[in-house]
Amino acid sequence: MTTVDYAEIGPAVGGIFPDFELPDANGSQLSLNGWRAGRRALVVFYRSARW
Amino acid sequence: MLREFAQTKGIAFPLLSDQGSRVITELGLLDRDLAAHHAAFNVPTGDPQWGVAYPAVFVLDEGGRIAQKRIQEHYRAREGAVQLLEDALGVGAASHGQTQTASTPRVRVSAFADSDSYVRWQNTRLHVVLDIDSGWHVYGRPVPTGYTPMTLVIEPQSGLQVGEPLYPPARPFKIERLEDQFFVYEGQVHVTIPIAINVLAGHGDVMVRITIRHQACNEVECMPPSEAELEIPLQETPAA
Numbered sequence: 001m002t003t004v005d006y007a008e009i010g011p012a013v014g015g016i017f018p019d020f021e022l023p024d025a026n027g028s029q030l031s032l033n034g035w036r037a038g039r040r041a042l043v044v045f046y047r048s049a050r051w
Numbered sequence: 052m053l054r055e056f057a058q059t060k061g062i063a064f065p066l067l068s069d070q071g072s073r074v075i076t077e078l079g080l081l082d083r084d085l086a087a088h089h090a091a092f093n094v095p096t097g098d099p100q101w102g103v104a105y106p107a108v109f110v111l112d113e114g115g116r117i118a119q120k121r122i123q124e125h126y127r128a129r130e131g132a133v134q135l136l137e138d139a140l141g142v143g144a145a146s147h148g149q150t151q152t153a154s155t156p157r158v159r160v161s162a163f164a165d166s167d168s169y170v171r172w173q174n175t176r177l178h179v180v181l182d183i184d185s186g187w188h189v190y191g192r193p194v195p196t197g198y199t200p201m202t203l204v205i206e207p208q209s210g211l212q213v214g215e216p217l218y219p220p221a222r223p224f225k226i227e228r229l230e231d232q233f234f235v236y237e238g239q240v241h242v243t244i245p246i247a248i249n250v251l252a253g254h255g256d257v258m259v260r261i262t263i264r265h266q267a268c269n270e271v272e273c274m275p276p277s278e279a280e281l282e283i284p285l286q287e288t289p290a291a
Contacts, residue, residue, distance in 0.1 A: 007120070007122070009079060009080060009105050009107065009122055010078050010079050010080045010105070010107055010109070010120065010122075011078060011079075011109070011117055011120075012117065012120075013117050013118070013119065013120050014116065014117060015116065015117055016114070016115050016116055016117070017109055017111050017115055017116070017117050018077070018078065019115075020074045020077075020078075022067035022068060022069055022074060023067065023068050023070075024053075024065045024066060024067055024068075025053035025054040025056075025057050025065070025066045025068075026054060030065055030067060032115075033115060035065060036111070036115065038113055039113065040110070040111060040112055040113055040118075040140060041110075041111045042108055042109070042110055042111075042135065042136075042139060042140065043108070043109040043111060044107075044108050045075060045080055045104035045105065045106065045107045045108070046104075046106070
């Protein structure tokens, strides 16, 4: 098992979250910042809708 | 898959699909400890399960800056939605689970959960609220000898994980002729207890039993110590 500091995973607090574009449930491409349009947001990483 | 899931669950926010785990890999969120996590839960790691992200939640401000990062170690553990919205965005819950109540001398006791249903392994909360008659108080700790402090006891049961209760600040209180300082609660007291229900799928509904003990006093007299038991039913959220 690798040792991981969970606080250090992913982009750091205080930095700008990198924009990304991914397909939504209907298959249309959606970009984080395009959708946010200057609003606050929660970006939640979840393992799967299946299990 | 996602469309059906969103429709079944009534999800209005976008659900994105990171095929090939490209974005989570770029962000450094790909779970590299999956096999160890599976071992901790005694389940084998199957091929389709590789490529999942650490359970991470990022709170972004208006400018896209990361205001908070909330990461759980195990992929199963989750913060409940009600708590997440409240803690991360300061959005109060529009609703909570149904309230159970009991009357005790000078104090009405009620309890509810964040929701009437539970998601296995997801953190959620129980709330116990004491409404104390005006001019009366109940004791916190330390308690004067012979008095009963307010205590909450959740009956242990298999799979029920109970965290440290969060009490509101108590008011310092002096009793005439006694040197020591005591602490009392007055008015409305709201105690929050983090819980999680760590059970296998199909476990079914869960009944959480809370016993609340206290003793109400005013400046001149005390009620006898009293006890109320409240039962909070939580329904299992079926798998997607």
